[in-house]
Amino acid sequence: MSEIPAIALTVLIIVLAAAYGRRFGIGRELSIVGARSLIQILILASVIIILFNLPLYWSFLVLLVMAAIAGHTTYSRSGKLENSLPLAAASIAAASLLLLIPFFLAGIFPLEPRYVIPTGSILIGNAMNVSSLAIDRYRGEIKNKRGEVEAYLALGAHPGLAIAACLKQGILSALIPSIDNMRNLGLVWIPGVMTGMLLGGADPVEAASIQIAIFASIFAAGMIASNLLLYYSTDSFFTKAAQLREDLD
Amino acid sequence: MEQAHIELKNVSKSVLRKVNNVKVRTQILSSLDLKVQQGELITIMGASGSGKSTLLRLINRLSEIDSGIILLNGRDIRDHNPMELRKKIGMVFQLPVVFRGSVRENIAFGMKLWKNDIDLDALADDAAIPKNLLDADAGQLSIGEKQRVCIARALANQPEVLLLDEPTSSLDYKAAGKIEMLLLDLRTKKNLTVLWVTHEREQAERIGGRRLILMEGRLEEGHV
Ligand SMILES: Nc1ncnc2c1ncn2[C@@H]1O[C@H](COP(=O)(O)OP(=O)(O)OP(=O)(O)O)[C@@H](O)[C@H]1O
Ligand SMILES: [Mg+2]
Numbered sequence: 001m002s003e004i005p006a007i008a009l010t011v012l013i014i015v016l017a018a019a020y021g022r023r024f025g026i027g028r029e030l031s032i033v034g035a036r037s038l039i040q041i042l043i044l045a046s047v048i049i050i051l052f053n054l055p056l057y058w059s060f061l062v063l064l065v066m067a068a069i070a071g072h073t074t075y076s077r078s079g080k081l082e083n084s085l086p087l088a089a090a091s092i093a094a095a096s097l098l099l100l101i102p103f104f105l106a107g108i109f110p111l112e113p114r115y116v117i118p119t120g121s122i123l124i125g126n127a128m129n130v131s132s133l134a135i136d137r138y139r140g141e142i143k144n145k146r147g148e149v150e151a152y153l154a155l156g157a158h159p160g161l162a163i164a165a166c167l168k169q170g171i172l173s174a175l176i177p178s179i180d181n182m183r184n185l186g187l188v189w190i191p192g193v194m195t196g197m198l199l200g201g202a203d204p205v206e207a208a209s210i211q212i213a214i215f216a217s218i219f220a221a222g223m224i225a226s227n228l229l230l231y232y233s234t235d236s237f238f239t240k241a242a243q244l245r246e247d248l249d
Numbered sequence: 250m251e252q253a254h255i256e257l258k259n260v261s262k263s264v265l266r267k268v269n270n271v272k273v274r275t276q277i278l279s280s281l282d283l284k285v286q287q288g289e290l291i292t293i294m295g296a297s298g299s300g301k302s303t304l305l306r307l308i309n310r311l312s313e314i315d316s317g318i319i320l321l322n323g324r325d326i327r328d329h330n331p332m333e334l335r336k337k338i339g340m341v342f343q344l345p346v347v348f349r350g351s352v353r354e355n356i357a358f359g360m361k362l363w364k365n366d367i368d369l370d371a372l373a374d375d376a377a378i379p380k381n382l383l384d385a386d387a388g389q390l391s392i393g394e395k396q397r398v399c400i401a402r403a404l405a406n407q408p409e410v411l412l413l414d415e416p417t418s419s420l421d422y423k424a425a426g427k428i429e430m431l432l433l434d435l436r437t438k439k440n441l442t443v444l445w446v447t448h449e450r451e452q453a454e455r456i457g458g459r460r461l462i463l464m465e466g467r468l469e470e471g472h473v
Contacts, residue, residue, distance in 0.1 A: 150311055151346040151399075155359050155406055156336040165349065241310055242331040247265070 010038055051113040059113040063120040067093035070128035074229070077132040079139055079248075082236045088131060088229055095225035096123035099217040108213065122193070122214060123221045130174045130222030131229050138170030138230050142237055143248050150244055159238045167230050174226050178219050185215060252323050254442045255308065255410060257283040260317035261466075262303060277303050279466035280317070285442055290458030293446045294471065299463045301446040302343060305412040308444070309338040321410075336363055339408030341416045345395035347387035352378065355387045355398050359406035367405060375438070376401035377431055393424040397431070404435065411436070413445040417452070429455060 014034030021030040051059050071089025078084045100120050109115035142149060142163055152162035185191065186208075190198075193214050197207035237245055262278040277300040285291055295301050306312040308319060310331050319326045326334055336359070348355050356369055356378075373383060376397045382390070387398055396416060403411065413432065417425035433456065436443050447453050453460055453471070460471030 147342070147344065147346045148348070151342065151348070153311060154309060154335055154340045154342075155402065156332045156362060157358075158332060161362075239313065241313065241327070243311055243313060246312075 007038070010034075014038070048113065048117055051117065054113075056111065056113065056116070059116045059120075062117060063096070063124065064093060066121055066124050067096065070124050074128055074131045074135060078135040078233070081135070081139070081233060084135070084229070084233055084236060087232050088135070091225045091228035091232070092124055092127045092131060095127050095221045095228065096120060098224065099123055099221040103213070103217075108210065119214065123218060126178075126218040127221045127225035130178065131226045133177075134170045134174035134226035134230055135233065137173045138166055138233070139237075139248065141166035141169050142244070146244065153242060153244065159242050159244075160234055162244075163234060163237065167234070170230055171223070171226050175219075175223060178222055182215065182219060185212075191215065251286065253284040253320070254287040254289070254322065255283070255285040255444075256320040256323075257281055257308075258318050258320070260307065260319060261315045262300070262307060262312070263315055264303070276466060278307075281467050283461075283468055285444065288440055288442055290436060290443045290456070291445065292453040292456055292458050292460050292471075293444060293463055293468070294448060294450065294453055294460070295463030297448065300466065301463055302414050304463065305340065305414050305444065305446060308410075308412060309335050309340050311335075311340075336406050337408055338410040338412060339403035339406055340412040341396070341399050341403055341414065343414045343416075343418055345392060345399045345419070347390070347395050347398055350387060351384050352387050352390070352398055353383045356401045356405050358402060363406060365405065365407055367407065369405070372401050372405060375431075375435060376404070377427065392419045393428070396420065396428060400428070400432065400435075404439070407439075408441070410442045410444070413443065415446050415448060418448070425452070 014031060018027045018031035018034065021027045047062065051062065068089045070092050071085060071087075074088040074092065075081075075085040078088070097120075100116070100123055103109050103115070103119055104111045109119065145166060149162045149166070153159070191211055194207045194211035197210065198204065237248065239245060260278055260281045260283075261276070263274050263276045265272045266275050267273075281304070293301055293304070303312065307314050308326075310326055321329065321334065321337065329337075348358065352373075353369065356373060359365065360367060360369065370380070370383075373380070378394070378397050378401060382394065387395070390398065396419070400416070411432075416432065417428050420428065429452065432443070432445075435441070443458075445456060445458070447456070461468045462471045
């Protein structure tokens, strides 16, 4: 029964961090964010308790809601690009689900809310981060390379061909943090899932194996989600007559 | 009367310009008319900012007109597939932009895209690109060399019309003269209709052809 001291410690740290943060003018923000995160995570715990007693499809519904919220975050990053709210939510949901299913098919986890929700949410959260970075960079590339994109168009290239280099650059730069993380896995940091399992008393080899499976899935989900999003967003940068839009700010 | 190759009727175009972070609509072209015959050479002069680039971009439909109509061979350009329209109407930009890769790959772009079977070496030769440059990285060329690559790349599409947006503006006098000769030569050779934007009166005089001036959003016959 360690929840009471853990929550007490959290509150204490948030209060102290907020007090300290006043020097940087972020005291107020820190206390709000801290309180908010505490409440959110407690609500999540309660939701999971409820889900434990509900049929499994409820867990998937919750994951869909998470994907929708993630999609909204990515959408804001895209500069509120036309159509990109449903596109972002759908890309993140599809990529995460695709990488979630094998864990249960392979029997790594039992198909229960206790496993579906946390694994799904890790995938969704990372797919969101990668997609946000990718769409932001994609848009920036297109804006900066306007001349090049129009040179392609002027030769009769389709929009997809004209911005292929921008798309590639967008995905590449969004994946760099993940690639670096993977390179340093176990050297600089012990990732969350393994930490959690170790703290929970699991065997280190089991913890490491599951961690690397999750890690690889996270990477793949991020790559697929961002690729889907960028690919299907391309049309939003152009008019019906294959003209690069002028209002990309 | 003979059908014009390109015809602009009553064409107007405005742009949204940001002034103190407020978007203001500015009229660039107003009720502009232009008729260009097959094989004709036209030079367009006008002050900086008068809308010369804007005008060319309307003809290959990189931008959309607000009102009026533009015809290619008597047919509204909006009834053409935009990609095919741009194949027929080639454009050379004010600042040359080369794609990643070699000079050869740059020139071959349109040939691959449109499956044109043309002699790349002969085309490079026409555009005065030396043989030993063909496999060089296009990104490292001088501006004049890049502009020649852009010209060859545009011609590899086998266009009917060539829109030239100050193709020599970033070159010195001598290099500009070479490109001029080259373009005039290619024009006769390939029987192209050419719209040539320039801001230099001397250049317009050297080039010859029908001279027009863009003023207050319309084209006027140039006075000597
Ligand atoms: N996308 C755009 N957004 C806002 N303003 C624009 C846009 N395109 C052109 N303009 C404005 O329209 C006017 C005409 O521009 P354009 O480039 O056609 O001039 P130009 O005659 O080619 O000038 P130059 O000789 O300097 O090349 C300019 O004042 C320019 O600021
Ligand atoms: Mg111009």
